[in-house]
């Protein structure tokens with residue numbers, strides 16, 4: 066699916082927002098805007114994993130959805146809350162933020178893919194989010210222009226490059242590759258469209274941070 070969406074995948078993973086974040090030159094208002102919107106995004110994505118639990122057919126799928134839901138609620142959102150607290154924004158203020166169009170478009174797209182389709186549709190719609198950030202963190206660590214010492218975004222990079230997040234990526238990849246091995250060409254086309262749409266919505270999310278839109 067990544068190969069079928071190659072230009073969009075690259076535009077997402079190597080977006081200027083990512084490059085500037087890696088170099089530590091991303092303007093703080095762009096990161097703040099992104100991170101506040103990402104808080105709203107993660108709340109909706111926690112719901113999407115709740116939907117994955119509902120759409121599960123057996124206990125192992127329920128556990129997988131539950132683990133991902135807990136990772137968002139216990140780990141990922143925690144990073145956002147800590148960054149925002151350091152800027153004087155508490156959780157109550159975060160919950161009152163207005164969602165940007167990019168946030169609404171992406172989160173509602175994924176929830177709709179899951180509600181109108183089955184568990185595989187939902188996982189494919191979530192894949193650019195989970196797998197993409199895992200790849201992006203690895204890519205950042207390998208770039209010669211990445212600022213490792215004194216980068217204001219080091220905590221963000223460390224979380225997505227860390228073992229806990231990379232472990233989630235590996236188990237998601239394993240599950241997806243196993244399920245996709247059994248689908249026919251027509252279904253693969255359908256799913257690739259969902260994957261490509263979600264990838265482009267991810268790139269729009271970075272752009273929203275740069276545009277402060």
Ligand SMILES: Cc1ncc(CN)c(N)n1
Nearest residue numbers: 103106194195198267270
């Ligand atoms: C928009 C977006 N995409 C992906 C992730 C990583 N789970 C995130 N936190 N935010």
